[in-house]
Amino acid sequence: SQTIHQWPATLVQPVGSPLSLECTVEGTSNPNLYWYRQAAGRGLQLLFYSVGIGQISSEVPQNLSASRPQDRQFILSSKKLLLSDSGFYLCAWGQGNYQPQHFGDGTRLSIL
Amino acid sequence: QQPVQSPQAVILREGEDAVINCSSSKALYSVHWYRQKHGEAPVFLMILLKGGEQKGHDKISASFNEKKQQSSLYLTASQLSYSGTYFCGTPNSGGGADGLTFGKGTHLIIQP
Numbered sequence: 264s265q266t267i268h269q270w271p272a273t274l275v276q277p278v279g280s281p282l283s284l285e286c287t288v289e290g291t292s293n294p295n296l297y298w299y300r301q302a303a304g305r306g307l308q309l310l311f312y313s314v315g316i317g318q319i320s321s322e323v324p325q326n327l328s329a330s331r332p333q334d335r336q337f338i339l340s341s342k343k344l345l346l347s348d349s350g351f352y353l354c355a356w357g358q359g360n361y362q363p364q365h366f367g368d369g370t371r372l373s374i375l
Numbered sequence: 376q377q378p379v380q381s382p383q384a385v386i387l388r389e390g391e392d393a394v395i396n397c398s399s400s401k402a403l404y405s406v407h408w409y410r411q412k413h414g415e416a417p418v419f420l421m422i423l424l425k426g427g428e429q430k431g432h433d434k435i436s437a438s439f440n441e442k443k444q445q446s447s448l449y450l451t452a453s454q455l456s457y458s459g460t461y462f463c464g465t466p467n468s469g470g471g472a473d474g475l476t477f478g479k480g481t482h483l484i485i486q487p
Contacts, residue, residue, distance in 0.1 A: 306377075307464075308477075312473055361404075364475065369416050
């Protein structure tokens with residue numbers, strides 16, 4: 264069966280520090296991968312998606328970036344975090360159109 | 376465009392029924408439904424495809440009217456475990472391989 268792993272589960276970072284969140288999927292090949300962000304008490308906002316290695320599409324202009332160095336690995340990064348980057352970051356995978364997206368357990372990021 | 380969900384919140388007694396609505400201003404080919412419990416990641420419930428189909432999962436069912444660009448989620452004889460926030464997600468294009476745009480969510484509280 265397929266599983267998705269995200270780490271870390273919780274992260275507290277100072278403003279201006281770098282960020283790296285990692286997500287890996289097991290049990291499937293060539294998945295579509297997604298990064299969503301959920302601000303406190305809000306809905307989910309799509310940040311990036313990828314349909315293959317090295318292919319990244321950005322949905323929202325921001326100081327975040329994403330990379331997909333391997334088929335089942337998706338990384339979310341920032342060079343300098345802002346206070347507004349706080350939130351619950353969720354990685355998800357899917358197998359294409361009209362297929363469900365399955366979410367990892369998320370990373371709760373607090374910026375001080 | 377973000378789909379609009381109604382109501383924003385519902386409080387029910389165990390055993391009562393609830394309906395959650397999701398409407399979009401753009402043409403839809405599918406609608407995805409998720410439930411999120413407090414502090415956890417969203418969990419996939421079902422996908423509705425165009426054609427006016429209905430789907431069911433235990434005592435949770437849904438309908439999709441693509442002409443009206445609306446979907447409704449029906450929770451029958453609600454159980455305590457149904458508590459959480461329900462989100463509808465609409466594909467950014469076509470079938471959703473390029474990600475989903477989620478509504479703001481409907482908070483459902485089931486009281487014993």
